Each structure stands twice: as structure tokens, then as C-alpha cells.
């Protein structure tokens with residue numbers, strides 16, 4: 001038993017060291033990040049239901065480093081936040097995404113909305129609002145085509161955040177979605193105070209709606225609640241027709257997920273989801 005204890009201790013330390021060295025690798029390469037060479041924005045389609053009409057795309061960041069290979073944003077975004085480089089990275093994504101939606105809407109007449117993920121830290125930056133405004137103007141993108149996705153955990157930070165988001169919303173006229181709704185902290189009461197346009201129901205809740213009675217009831221309740229507050233709902237991580245059928249029945253407004261389309265580079269998005277150009 002003593003031996004086992006010792007081994008466990010050793011393997012725990014090794015894991016810990018591995019984790020630390022992975023993190024310092026990420027830091028090393030993030031500090032030397034060549035934006036245009038290493039970063040790319042992928043786009044995942046969003047559809048209204050039941051008609052499965054394309055309504056927009058979420059911009060998802062991709063990092064391909066020559067030493068590290070592909071690194072998931074779920075892994076490197078938190079590190080970029082710690083290194084205080086989430087502002088330039090977020091801005092880079094914002095510019096690419098706004099330009100892309102402008103091009104698509106002009107070429108295809110599609111009236112698509114672009115969903116852009118924004119870290120809470122970016123909101124604190126004084127240049128966030130003016131810069132977003134500037135890119136929107138430069139590319140002639142009206143505010144109804146811009147949707148900012150903010151994670152739900154942000155909603156627990158309190159009244160200051162509410163005021164901040166409210167002022168961004170008002171000064172720009174863009175819409176704001178709560179990302180990953182239903183995971184992490186519960187913030188039902190904040191729905192009352194936020195100027196949110198849309199709730200993104202988190203994938204873990206959607207995963208089991210066809211098999212788990214409780215998850216089904218929770219999603220049902222979220223949709224009813226949102227409807228009664230005049231907030232739209234989009235289901236994330238939809239992977240089957242069965243899930244779509246249930247979501248249609250529950251009155252969910254929109255869906256996003258591998259079943260209807262994975263995140264892909266802009267040229268592939270065009271081939272897969274955008275029809276003939278209007279010109």
C-alpha cells in the first residue's frame with residue numbers, strides 16, 4: 001500500500017510538471033505569434049428551424065504553430081488572456097470576421113449575421129467599442145449583422161458588467177448572445193437585467209435531450225423562459241436529426257452543430273453553404 005501511495009505521488013508530480021511545461025510552451029509561442037501566418041478564422045453555420053435556413057456563422061479561431069501543431073482555442077485562449085494578448089488577438093478575429101461577413105453579404109445578398117466570441121477582458125479595453133465601430137463602418141456592415149457572444153460566467157460578475165454590456169449594446173446597436181447557457185453558474189435572474197438578444201443553450205445540455213428525461217425538461221424550461229422574456233434561443237452542438245426534431249417541437253429558434261455543418265475555412269464555407277452569387 002505504501003508503494004502504491006508513493007507511485008501515485010510520483011505520477012501526480014509528473015502530470016503536474018507536464019502541465020506546467022505545456023503551458024510554458026504555449027506561452028513561449030504565443031509571445032512570438034505571427035498572426036497572419038499562424039492564425040485562421042473558421043466559420044460554423046447557424047440555421048433557423050424548422051426551415052433549416054442559413055442565418056449566420058460563428059467565427060472560431062484556429063491556431064496552427066509549426067512546432068506545436070494545431071492547438072485548440074479552448075486551450076490557448078485562457079493562456080492568451082493571462083499573457084494579456086487577448087486584446088490584439090480578439091481584435092484580429094473581429095476585423096477578419098467583419099470583413100468576411102461584409103464580403104459574403106455583398107456577394108450573395110444573404111443577410112447573414114456573424115457571431116464573434118469576445119472575452120470579458122476585451123470589454124474592459126477602452127478601444128473595444130471604437131474599434132468595432134470603426135471596422136463596421138469601414139466595411140459598411142449594419143449592426144444587425146453583428147452578434148457578440150459572451151460566456152455566461154460573465155453574468156455573475158455583477159452590476160458593473162451589466163452596465164458595461166448595456167452601454168456597448170446601446171452605442172453600437174449590435175446584438176449580444178449569452179454563450180454556453182446552462183453550464184457553470186446559474187444566472188437566471190440576470191436575464192432580467194441584460195439586454196441579451198439570444199441564449200445559446202450549451203452542448204452538454206443538448207447532448208442528452210433524446211435520452212435523458214431531465215435534460216429534456218431543463219432545455220424545455222429554458223426555451224419557455226426565454227420565449228416569455230422575448231429572448232431567442234439557439235441550440236449548440238446539435239449532432240443528430242433526432243435532436244433537431246425535439247428542438248423543433250420545443251420551439252427552439254435556431255441550431256448550430258456538426259450535423260448541419262462543422263466549422264470550416266471561409267472558402268469552404270462558401271462552397272458548402274452559400275449559393276450562387278447575385279452578381
Ligand code: C2E
Pocket residue numbers: 044059060061072073074077090093117118119149179180236237238239256257258259263
Ligand atoms: P464556443 O464558443 O462554445 O464554441 C463552440 C465550440 O463547439 C467550438 O469549438 C466548435 O467547433 C464546437 N462545436 C460546434 N458544434 C459542435 C458539435 O456538433 N459537436 C462537437 N463535439 N463540437 C461542436 P472550438 O472551435 O474548439 O472552440 C472552443 C472554444 O474556444 C469556444 O467555445 C470559445 O469559447 C473559444 N473561442 C474560439 N474562438 C474564439 C475567439 O475568437 N475569441 C475568444 N475569446 N474565444 C474563442
Ligand code: CA
Pocket residue numbers: 058117149179
Ligand atoms: Ca461561442
Ligand code: CA
Pocket residue numbers: 179180200202236
Ligand atoms: Ca458555446
